[in-house]
Amino acid sequence: MAEAISPPRRTRRxxxxxxxxxxxxxxxxxxITASRALRTPDQVSDEVLRKVSDAVLRTGYVPNLxxxxxxxxxxxxxxxxxxxxxxxxxxxxxxSLTEALAERGYQLMLGQSGYSGKREDALLEAxxxxxxxxxxxxxxxxSAEGRRRLLACGIPVVETWDLTPTPIDMLVGFSHVEVGRAxxxxxxxxxxxxxxxxxxxxxxxxxxxxxxxxxxxxxxLPEVQEVVVPAPTTLRRGRESLVELLRRSGDIDAxxxxxxxxxxxxxxxxxxxxxxxxxxxxxxGFGDLEFAADLDPSLTTVHIKATAIGRRAAQFIVDRxxxxxxxxxxxxxxxxxxxxxxx
Amino acid sequence: MAEAISPPRRTRRxxxxxxxxxxxxxxxxxxITASRALRTPDQVSDEVLRKVSDAVLRTGYVPNLxxxxxxxxxxxxxxxxxxxxxxxxxxxxxxSLTEALAERGYQLMLGQSGYSGKREDALLEAxxxxxxxxxxxxxxxxSAEGRRRLLACGIPVVETWDLTPTPIDMLVGFSHVEVGRAxxxxxxxxxxxxxxxxxxxxxxxxxxxxxxxxxxxxxxLPEVQEVVVPAPTTLRRGRESLVELLRRSGDIDAxxxxxxxxxxxxxxxxxxxxxxxxxxxxxxGFGDLEFAADLDPSLTTVHIKATAIGRRAAQFIVDRxxxxxxxxxxxxxxxxxxxxxxx
DNA sequence: GTGAAAGCGCTAACAC
DNA sequence: GTGTTAGCGCTTTCAC
Numbered sequence: 087m088a089e090a091i092s093p094p095r096r097t098r099r100x101x102x103x104x105x106x107x108x109x110x111x112x113x114x115x116x117x118i119t120a121s122r123a124l125r126t127p128d129q130v131s132d133e134v135l136r137k138v139s140d141a142v143l144r145t146g147y148v149p150n151l152x153x154x155x156x157x158x159x160x161x162x163x164x165x166x167x168x169x170x171x172x173x174x175x176x177x178x179x180x181x182s183l184t185e186a187l188a189e190r191g192y193q194l195m196l197g198q199s200g201y202s203g204k205r206e207d208a209l210l211e212a213x214x215x216x217x218x219x220x221x222x223x224x225x226x227x228x229s230a231e232g233r234r235r236l237l238a239c240g241i242p243v244v245e246t247w248d249l250t251p252t253p254i255d256m257l258v259g260f261s262h263v264e265v266g267r268a269x270x271x272x273x274x275x276x277x278x279x280x281x282x283x284x285x286x287x288x289x290x291x292x293x294x295x296x297x298x299x300x301x302x303x304x305x306x307l308p309e310v311q312e313v314v315v316p317a318p319t320t321l322r323r324g325r326e327s328l329v330e331l332l333r334r335s336g337d338i339d340a341x342x343x344x345x346x347x348x349x350x351x352x353x354x355x356x357x358x359x360x361x362x363x364x365x366x367x368x369x370x371g372f373g374d375l376e377f378a379a380d381l382d383p384s385l386t387t388v389h390i391k392a393t394a395i396g397r398r399a400a401q402f403i404v405d406r407x408x409x410x411x412x413x414x415x416x417x418x419x420x421x422x423x424x425x426x427x428x429x
Numbered sequence: 430m431a432e433a434i435s436p437p438r439r440t441r442r443x444x445x446x447x448x449x450x451x452x453x454x455x456x457x458x459x460x461i462t463a464s465r466a467l468r469t470p471d472q473v474s475d476e477v478l479r480k481v482s483d484a485v486l487r488t489g490y491v492p493n494l495x496x497x498x499x500x501x502x503x504x505x506x507x508x509x510x511x512x513x514x515x516x517x518x519x520x521x522x523x524x525s526l527t528e529a530l531a532e533r534g535y536q537l538m539l540g541q542s543g544y545s546g547k548r549e550d551a552l553l554e555a556x557x558x559x560x561x562x563x564x565x566x567x568x569x570x571x572s573a574e575g576r577r578r579l580l581a582c583g584i585p586v587v588e589t590w591d592l593t594p595t596p597i598d599m600l601v602g603f604s605h606v607e608v609g610r611a612x613x614x615x616x617x618x619x620x621x622x623x624x625x626x627x628x629x630x631x632x633x634x635x636x637x638x639x640x641x642x643x644x645x646x647x648x649x650l651p652e653v654q655e656v657v658v659p660a661p662t663t664l665r666r667g668r669e670s671l672v673e674l675l676r677r678s679g680d681i682d683a684x685x686x687x688x689x690x691x692x693x694x695x696x697x698x699x700x701x702x703x704x705x706x707x708x709x710x711x712x713x714g715f716g717d718l719e720f721a722a723d724l725d726p727s728l729t730t731v732h733i734k735a736t737a738i739g740r741r742a743a744q745f746i747v748d749r750x751x752x753x754x755x756x757x758x759x760x761x762x763x764x765x766x767x768x769x770x771x772x
Numbered sequence: 773g774t775g776a777a778a779g780c781g782c783t784a785a786c787a788c
Numbered sequence: 789g790t791g792t793t794a795g796c797g798c799t800t801t802c803a804c
Contacts, residue, residue, distance in 0.1 A: 098784055101502050101560070103582070105797055118773050121799065128457075131773065146581065146791050151558040152504060153797035154496045157782050159444050171527070172520045181514050184541050188548075193555055195506075196539045198527050205531075212536055215494040217444070239446070272605075275472065300584075321720035347720065354725050377664040378689065383650050441779050441800055448781055459791050464783065496781035499796045706792065779800080787792075 104145045112141040124149065153219070164403055165195045165213040168221045169288070173318035174347065175373050175392075176224050179246065180397030183222060188402050190220065199226050206232050214239050220403030222246060225290065228254075242406040244399040247390075248290055249418055257405075258398045258417040262290050265388055265421055266297025268343050272423050274305050278340035278368055282311040284327040284348050286319040291344035294372070298342055311335055319344060324351015325358075332359075339367055340429065345386055346371035346378050348358055353381065353428065368429035383427035390421050447488045455484040467492065472682045483734055498560070507746055508538045509565045510632070512693040516661035518716050518735075519567050522589065523738030526565060532749050535562065537672035549575055557582050563746030567590060568633065569599075575674050585749040587742040590733075591633055592761055599749075601760040601769040605633050608638025608731055608764055612685050612713055615766050617648050621683035621711055625654040627691050628682050630660040634687035637715070641685055654678055662687060667694015668701075675702075682710055683772065689721050696724070696771065702717065711772035726770035 107174040110120035115134055123130045123138035130138075141147070149282060155161035164315060165188055168176045184194045197209045210232055220242040228236070236254055243255040248252050248262065271283060281302050292314070299310045313330050315323040324343065328351070343349040343361055349371030356363050363369050363383055371378060371387035378385040398417055406413050453463035458477055463710050464538040466473045466481035473481075484490070498504035507530055511519045527537045538561060542550045553575055556564060563585040573581070579586050579597055586598040591605065616624060624645050628638040635657070641655045656673050665684065671694070674681055686692040692714030699706050706726055714721060714730035721728040743759055748755050 100796065119774055148554060148557045150560060150797055152495055152499045152560055157799040161495060171524050174517060177515045181541065182513070184539055193559065194539050196537050197525055198524065211491060214491045215493055216536065217493060292510055322723040325723055352724065358725050359670070379696065380665040380668055384699050413605065443780065462790055500783040589781055
């Protein structure tokens, strides 16, 4: 009797790219063997290794990491969330993070949440959907809802640039309260008595400012004049802020700024107005950006080991992803006041 | 007769996360229907839509984009390659690119190639392996090998920040030669005659410097003094460069810098030495960073529409990814000299 | 050391 | 409008 005609072939033409299958066929081995030759070369014979390497070269095969990630449940993708990438503060951290991850075969996905924390939920969804092996949160305040989701999805999380009392998972940061106190103490020790503070309108900067003011009070100093400017901070805001501070009280002798850019603005405005720094007003910045040391006068500022933060965060994530246990989940990276000319 | 015992169950426990399958079961529909309810809501009945949305909410389902990407051949991932993210020049472009992509449901993957172009090949492999829907090259010189691979893999590519004669695919940039000429013309028109140039050691900056020097020659001016500094440029290098320029010839009356940071350095050193800007020496920067307008003196510089570059690049990629044809593949975004006080 | 089978979680292609 | 089926390209599990 007649054979039934073969059912219609539904074809889903692939991408057309070379696959592991092709490589395996060319090498005369099973796909899984080719896979092993590439990922765990010790498990295959030299003969097979040679043939597979050869086939890879001849075909120009590039493994599809999407497929690999799906099968192995490891995407080798790490997400980083920053408020905004401009505003050079987090830049250094993102850079070292990218580098440290790349060295270990991981790739960085970048997300910007904005300072408002508005787009945060949509962003989180986009991130979690990719099943990254880790998420690095940098200078971000996460909504309660966001926290819950992060906890729920079980992806390793590293919070950075802060020392929160109740970390979601892992953390590498420093105490903003300590920074505020330290700067106040430093200025006091230098004989300054009437403080002003210029601070960006973000949670961490405000915490530093708060601590700065409290420390001044504790030292018995007159009330600190505070100017809050919108984040991200700019040179212009710094200039404007000094104008405002001088308007409020002409006799301040020290200004603490929540960023080096603000400090540069304050110093610029001071020079324009013939106010001498540091003789009449001492200026302290925050961040120790690359240019701080070479300004005139050179800027006294708070140095944060931004590169180390990125490296440590990468270490945390990779250790977790590769099943190593992370003994100490919280790292206080500290900070230091770099004494230069401006204060 | 006895049934053959069922073959041993090989189980591959999944990630344990909620899958589309779970949502579909809960909603009482087939998986594909649930998929449609989420991706193309118009194609399902209101009844189904309601039930599926409900199930999603109840389960906290987050679609696995790895799986989706594998199945649909569209990763909704875009890779950006920059020499280094620090060095605020490309920052603005990366930022607007990230934003523009996020708005359209795409995610950015970041790669740093370093200025040397050394790690470029490994990076390219890591990128291509993710099968991104597009690659944005920013301020990078690609090896011939790299070019070949990019062409071969068929992924849409946008080169930015330059106007190369033979683009790989799409391009949004401007002419560095024109910039160099324009700056020389500008300074000449301002009555300056003895030029110095401080330039970072990267391909584009050097092209600007070259054109600047040639234009000066064409204008019948004396030989331009050139100082080349390693990339990325810094304020310090700017200061050092002015020292060097003055050492070589005390009578220059204009300095063109390959970045605003260098220009700030030159101006800082000038002030320290009592050289008046712009009276004795005019200074021109490049980039028009946020702070340029608020320096004292405010910095005359070349403005590049970095944000527009990012947006256009995103548009290019998304159009291609979604099958729309891109009529004009090359966009010259132009530039402008922003006249301020320093020159 | 090597291989066959069975998915990972989703969507394209085709029926009804 | 909804469902069935067959993959996307890889890796895990188990068997030899």
